[in-house]
Amino acid sequence: MMMGVFRYLVVVCVLLVSGAPPRAAAAESILVIESYHAEFPWDAGYKEALQATLGKKYQLEFFQMDTKRLPKAQHAAMADKAWRRFQALRPALVVLGDDAALKLLAQRLGTTTVPVVYLGINNNPRKYFDASVIKNITGVLERPALKRNIVFVSGILPKAKRALVLFDTDVTSQVVLRETFDGKHRQSINGVSVELKLVDRWEQWQTEVLNAKKNYDVIFIGLYQAVHDASGKSVNTSDEAVRWTSDKAPVPVFCFWDFSVGADKAIGGLVLYGKEQGRAAADLALRILSGTAPETIYPVTADRGRFLFSRKQLQRFHITLPAEIAAEANYTD
Incomplete structure (x- = not known):
């Protein structure tokens, strides 16, 4: 009896000294690597x-790569830090949030057996x-309804024939230019002459907005989180860019993402929600x-977008939504 108790105590002491087996905890962990930062809605x-x-x-x-605010020269170093966090944690699964994380980490994570959901x-x-080589990665695509938004706005503002679309110069914005706008900065959509501008400096962004009425009837604001001032500092810790744009714009301002809509922000539009991306990714995870191989998914x-508007901003520009859209839309105020 005493010998059995002694052996049990020895085993307990060994486990305590070794810190307990780390694999059990790691197997219950999921590492979420964000391209951006926690304050980004x-x-x-x-x-x-x-x-x-x-x-x-x-x-x-959670690991934040902060690529919206950090200079591009530091992005690779942040990816290295994320990789080291992965190696230390040894999670059951990795979630990669947005293009920068997938671009910078897919190749390395593809050499492991850990499943990845983007x-x-x-x-x-x-x-x-290369999905024919890397078998452990699948995920959720984001397809902003940029052109559909422009068509919708041309319907409720039939006199709007010239549109300015403003984006920052980050990875996603470059993809939008290439994939959605076919690499063209100017094109006609549903009878509207559209000009897409990628802007990296806050001073240039301000100039574009203040002078908008000379050349445009409406502004569509895209991504602005990577816009920096002359000193290189991000201007968007509290959505300063969209609030300033809404306040100063001489023409109506619409948008493509839910976080840009509000009483002191953009009017709204057919927008995407971050929550929907999270839900879809969680379902895949x-x-x-539960045992399904990523390569089979x-x-x-x-x-693909839902209508979200600010009543205050609609009233400001005397815009009346069609009854069928008003009935199905959500409102921030």
């Missing part, structure tokens, strides 16, 4: 959805990895964690 939206679905069973760990990908994923496209 897009990230907050998809993380909330991931936590709601996966957090019941798994410990979610979300928020605007580019063709094959631009980042659960399928994989074809990439999915999440919600």
Whole structure:
């Protein structure tokens, strides 16, 4: 009897000294590598959805690459840090948020057996990895309804024949130019002459907005989180760019993402939600964690957009929505 107790105590002491086996904890972890930062509402939206679905069973760990605010020269170093975090954690699954994370980490993660689910990908994923070689990665595509938005606005503002589309110069914006606008900065959409401008400096962004009425009837604001001032500092820690644009714009301002809509922001439009990307990615993750091989899951496209508006901004520009759209739309105020 005493010998049995002694052996039990020896085993317990060994486990305590060794810190307990780390593999058990790691098997219950999911690493979420964000291209951007926690304060970005897009990230907050998809993380909330991931936590709601996966957090019941798994410990979610987050790593922020902060590529919207950091200079491009530092992005590779942030990817290296994310890789080291992955190696230390040894998670059961990795979630990659947005194009920068997939672009910078797909090749390395593809050499492992750990399954990977991406979300928020605007580019063709094959631009980042060869799916015929790398079998452990699948995910959720993001397809902003840019052209559909312009068509919709031309319907409610029939006199609007000239449109300015403003984006920053980050990875996603470059993909939008190449994939959605076919690499063309100017084109006609539903009778509207559209000019797409990618702007990296806050001073230039301000000039474009203040002078908009000379050349345009409406502004569509895209991504602005990577816009910096002359000193290289990000101007968007609290959505300063969209609020300033809404306040100063001499023409109506519409947008493509939910985080840009508000009483002191853009009017709205047919927008994408970060939460929808998170929900779709979480569903794929659960399928994989239940035994489905990632290579058998074809990439999915999440919600293609829903109408979201600010009543205050609609009233400001005397815009009346068609009854069928007003009935199905959501409102921020």
